Every structure is written in C-alpha cells, then in structure tokens.
Amino acid sequence: MIVAQPKPIKEVLEMVKDFKKILVVGCKGCVTVCNVGGAKEVGILAAAIRIARKRSGQDIEVDEHTLERQCDPEYVDELAETIHEYDAVISIACGVGPQFLSERYPAVRIFPGVNTQFMGGAEAHGIWSERCAGCGTCVVHYFGGLCPIARCSKSLLNGPCGGSSHGKCEISKDVECIWDTIVRKMTEQGRLEELIEFKPPKSWTTARDGGPRRMMREELVK
Amino acid sequence: MSGYKAGSNLEKVLKSGQFAFTGECGPPQGANVEHLREKAGHLKGCVDAVNVTDNQTAVVRMSSWAASLILLQEGLEPNFQMVCRDRNRLAIQSDILGVYSLGVRNMLCLSGDHQSFGNHPDAKNVFDIDSMQLIHTVKTMRDDGKFLNGQDVDVPPKLFIGAASNPFAEPFDFRVYRLAKKIAAGADFIQTQCIYNMDRFREFMKRAVDMGLHEKCYILAGVTPMKSVGMALYMAKQVPGMDVPDSLIQRLRGAGKGKVAEEGIRYALEQIEEFKEMEGVAGVHLMAIEWEHRVPEIAERAGVLPRPVV
Amino acid sequence: MSEFKPRIIAFCCSNCASSAANVANGMKKALPDNVKIVQVPCTGRIEVLHLLRPFEEGADGVYVAGCQEDSCQYVNGITQAAKRVAHVKKMLEELDVEPERINLFNLSAGKGQEYVEVAYQMIDTVKNLGPFLPA
Numbered sequence: 187m188i189v190a191q192p193k194p195i196k197e198v199l200e201m202v203k204d205f206k207k208i209l210v211v212g213c214k215g216c217v218t219v220c221n222v223g224g225a226k227e228v229g230i231l232a233a234a235i236r237i238a239r240k241r242s243g244q245d246i247e248v249d250e251h252t253l254e255r256q257c258d259p260e261y262v263d264e265l266a267e268t269i270h271e272y273d274a275v276i277s278i279a280c281g282v283g284p285q286f287l288s289e290r291y292p293a294v295r296i297f298p299g300v301n302t303q304f305m306g307g308a309e310a311h312g313i314w315s316e317r318c319a320g321c322g323t324c325v326v327h328y329f330g331g332l333c334p335i336a337r338c339s340k341s342l343l344n345g346p347c348g349g350s351s352h353g354k355c356e357i358s359k360d361v362e363c364i365w366d367t368i369v370r371k372m373t374e375q376g377r378l379e380e381l382i383e384f385k386p387p388k389s390w391t392t393a394r395d396g397g398p399r400r401m402m403r404e405e406l407v408k
Numbered sequence: 409m410s411g412y413k414a415g416s417n418l419e420k421v422l423k424s425g426q427f428a429f430t431g432e433c434g435p436p437q438g439a440n441v442e443h444l445r446e447k448a449g450h451l452k453g454c455v456d457a458v459n460v461t462d463n464q465t466a467v468v469r470m471s472s473w474a475a476s477l478i479l480l481q482e483g484l485e486p487n488f489q490m491v492c493r494d495r496n497r498l499a500i501q502s503d504i505l506g507v508y509s510l511g512v513r514n515m516l517c518l519s520g521d522h523q524s525f526g527n528h529p530d531a532k533n534v535f536d537i538d539s540m541q542l543i544h545t546v547k548t549m550r551d552d553g554k555f556l557n558g559q560d561v562d563v564p565p566k567l568f569i570g571a572a573s574n575p576f577a578e579p580f581d582f583r584v585y586r587l588a589k590k591i592a593a594g595a596d597f598i599q600t601q602c603i604y605n606m607d608r609f610r611e612f613m614k615r616a617v618d619m620g621l622h623e624k625c626y627i628l629a630g631v632t633p634m635k636s637v638g639m640a641l642y643m644a645k646q647v648p649g650m651d652v653p654d655s656l657i658q659r660l661r662g663a664g665k666g667k668v669a670e671e672g673i674r675y676a677l678e679q680i681e682e683f684k685e686m687e688g689v690a691g692v693h694l695m696a697i698e699w700e701h702r703v704p705e706i707a708e709r710a711g712v713l714p715r716p717v718v
Numbered sequence: 719m720s721e722f723k724p725r726i727i728a729f730c731c732s733n734c735a736s737s738a739a740n741v742a743n744g745m746k747k748a749l750p751d752n753v754k755i756v757q758v759p760c761t762g763r764i765e766v767l768h769l770l771r772p773f774e775e776g777a778d779g780v781y782v783a784g785c786q787e788d789s790c791q792y793v794n795g796i797t798q799a800a801k802r803v804a805h806v807k808k809m810l811e812e813l814d815v816e817p818e819r820i821n822l823f824n825l826s827a828g829k830g831q832e833y834v835e836v837a838y839q840m841i842d843t844v845k846n847l848g849p850f851l852p853a
Binding site for chain 3: 194195196199226229230233234236237238240241242243
C-alpha cells in the first residue's frame, strides 16, 4: 500500500491561515491502513485546527468527510454538491487525492495534509517500510524474492557494496542491508551461482525516469 | 604496445612481475591547483600511479578527471576514479572518452559512498548503473569498441581497468565471489580497502588464490598508516566495512605520547613486508591521505625505491 | 475580577480510579465541582480524539486517571493510554498550547486520598497556566 506521513500541524495551519470555512477529506484506502488519513485522522486534524484557531481567538468552521477512495472519479464526484461552500479543502489522502480533487474541482483551493512516501507494508503494528519503487520491470525473483532497486540505498543489481556491515546499510544502523539478506537467503537456497552471474544495466524506461506513466486495460475501456 | 591493454606505467610494472606501489591524492575542495601540485609533487618518483578520488565521501571536490589531467601535466600517472553515484551512463561513457583522449590510461570503477555521508545530502542519487556494470562498460568500449547500446565507438578508449575490493565487508564469505565477479566483468587490477586485520586478509587471499583469481587480475593490498589512536578509533567505529583489531589499537596506545604516528608507520611497514611475499598479492596501494609528504620516507623504509622503469 | 476556576475533564477507569473514588466518597472527600468525570471501562479505551475534544469545547485541562502499569485489568490499557497522552502533549505543543494542560495519573484501587489529590494537583497546575481561551 501507499504509506504517507502527516505533515507537521504548523505547516497545515499555515496553509489555511487565511480561510474561514474548510473541509478535511480523508480516504478509506491506504492512508486509513497506515493510520494517517482515515476517518479517525480526519477527526483529529479537524479538532487540532479548531483548537489552534480557538486559542488564537480566530473563527473557523472545519467540516469532516471521508471518501471511499480519492483516486476514483466516482467517489470524488460525491463532493460535488457541497465542496464549493468551502474556502479551502485539506486532503489527507496520498498525493493522488489532492490532485484528483484539484482536477475535478478546479475552482477550489486544495491542500495536501500528508507527505506521501513509499509503497510498502507493515512490519509490525505501527511500523511500515518500503518495499517497492515502482520501477516498472519487476525482477524480485532474481534476488530471492527481495527487491534491491527499492531496498538497496544505491539500487545495486550486483551488490553488496563495500559499505555493508553487520547486515546494515552504510547510511544508517537502522537500515537493513538488503544485499546481505539476499546473499544469505540465496546461499541457503543453494542459488549462489545465480548471484555470481553478471546482471546487466537496467532499463529505466519503464520507471519514472521514462516519463509519467499510464496503464490502460483496453478490454475495460468503454 | 602489443600485449598491453592500455600501456600505462602501472600496467607495465605489474605485467613485468615486479611489485607495484601506488599512492593516492585527493583533489582540492576548490580550484586550489597549487596545493594539488604540491601534494602530488611529494609522490613523484615514489609510486607507479596515483589514485585521484572522485567526490570522495560525497564531498564536492574538483572532479577526478580534471585533477588527473593536472597530475599528467606534473609528470605523474593518475588512476582516474569514477563513482556511480553522480553520473548516468551517458555522462559516464562521455567522460571515459574524454579522459582517454587527454592521456589518462588507468581507470578505477567504484560505487561511491552514499550522498548522505557528504556535504550535499539533499542531492538526487544517480546509480543508473553499478560498479560491476561500470567495469563491464569500460571493457565493452575498450575491447569490443562498442557503447552500451551496441553502437560503435569510433576510436575505442584503451584504459587499464581497476576496481575496489573490500575483504572485510559482509557477508564475508561472499566477498571473494564478488571479487571473482568483478574480474569476470573485466577488472584488470584490484585495490583492496585498507587492511588492518591481517588474519582475515590472509584467509581472504587464500580463497582468492584457490580460485585462481590472482592469475586473471593483479591484486594490490591497501595500506593506510594510522596517525593517531583517535584515527584508529574513528576508523574502527565510524567507517563502514572497516575492520580494526583491538590488538592494533592497544599497540598504538602503548607507543607513548608523540610516538603513535611512528608506531602506525612501523605497523604499515610490517604489513608491506608481508605483502611482498604473500601469494597472490601483486603490489601495495598506499593511502596516506593528507600525509603525502611522508610517502617518500615510507617508500624508502619499505624498500620499494627506486620505482621500476619498464 | 473573579478568581479563575479551571474547568477540568477527568477520564477515570472503572477499576482502580473508580474504586478510589468510592473510597474517597466514604471518607467524605469529594472532588470540586469544576472537575467533570468521564468514566470509561478502561483508560485504554480512550482515543486521541477524546482527549482533544475537551480543549475544542474550551476546557482548561484534561487528565486521565487509571491503574498502575502492572495492575491494569485489561493488561496494557493504561500503557496505551500513557502513549496517547504523550502523543497529545506533543500535539498541543505544536498547536502552541501548554502540554501541561493534559496529564496521566496512575492510581491504586483503595487510595481515596490520592484520587482527590491528583484532582487538586491538576487544578493547581492549570490555574498557574491561566485559562485555555484568551479573555
């Protein structure tokens, strides 16, 4: 899923400082799962904004709404009747949300309330980490089911580099050296030969480097 | 020049079977050409070739190719270095042609320290290709006369290809396989990370020799004299992939005030003596960073002077 | 000018806190009327939003009274509550509100005296901070 982090509240308050009636919109998708942008968090952000404004003696009306998803037009459409009543809208969905809202409602000021970070999953309750960089050409099966593009700090295909130490990446003791894990795993599986094979340079055309991407399923398009 | 891949001085010395001795010189953090010339001057006549680092530790310095050219002007042979962190394959191939055209004949292919270590941590990471693929690129340009996309290179660059090896990084067992992989990709010579743990290095070399790697590639052992106890502790704790045995730290501590640097040099000299006899080791790479003025003395005491002229 | 009487909301669990409250009652000790009690089955049930709401409504202070760390009937309810209170303290700081306006107290089942003391302690703290809302 897509993992995001809340923007510092001060930054959000600064974004809406000139507005009197705002809407906070959440999403029941990924951001609910990582406890950053669901209905609960909409409530918390709305309360925080009200508290800050009340404290500084200013008025503000903050409404709350959570859509099924902000990345599908049919759900975004649900706001059509009411969205124009607001001076500004804070979307706490991933980066896709504010953009879909902006496209659909060009007259409305839309602000992002979270910083979208990566595609990943939960290591444990409350901890999420990166797994996929969306390179467009998945090769995890060559590396024991692990992805060096997303999980190696240098995206090496012929790793590890000389900075790997005690299973950790040179950049921080908190970052796993995925190549250490790949080598150990594949050695255990008796697949060391495969790692000794030279992996040629990657084509980045299918990654973001090739330009903004689009995926189409012809048989589904009306 | 028949029989030589590039015909550099380093290649000639190694091919003749003599013990090679290379040094290192970091470019300035600015355009201070005078200081670079001065540092390089100390190394003249003491080493077969000089490594010129490339934004080492991700700190911006004069580019390796420019500093390499300055060294050529000073009558030294540079080991031009390129890291994969800062350039994509277009710039890489382009710079390879550039340096060759201006007289560079040795090239070291490295991954590069992550930019978070350096003074511009906000920079975008390149790593379009990795060090293994870089070695392969230089080899393809040199021996096949082709760019990575298969197109012809009008005049192929003849460079003597170097790579780095860290016998002390983990997983330990895999390091010798990685070395084999680099050699298969095209590395002609290897310089190891600086060695302090001699037991572990002996073990590594034994495996390398067992695999016959020393016959396919020249392996130079890295040596950095410890200047102080502080330096030893720093390297032991802060530098990833470095193995500094406690016994060495104790030895330095025991040397007494003002005598630590000398003890560090003595240790390095002992290492060099052993490397001269060690099977599979074709030479030594001395990294005396910002200590270039001591290199002539160290070279003298190590008995590697005068350098051979082939 | 009338003396500032802080309005405090107190979330009390049904176990230790409530039993302490009963003991206090028996001792004829009561909480002052500016402290409103919200009883919860366990402090672990309290969400971040519950802790923010009182401030939205203009309360001057909030506290959570629950069991000791090792005697929570639901095992780690009080531990969770402590984390949430800490989180709200940080949030308040970011909102330029004094983090001392929210606190957590660990009570023991029979300690009626303590039950009353923490209330007065909170009132004292908040009195010194002044009203939550500007005059």
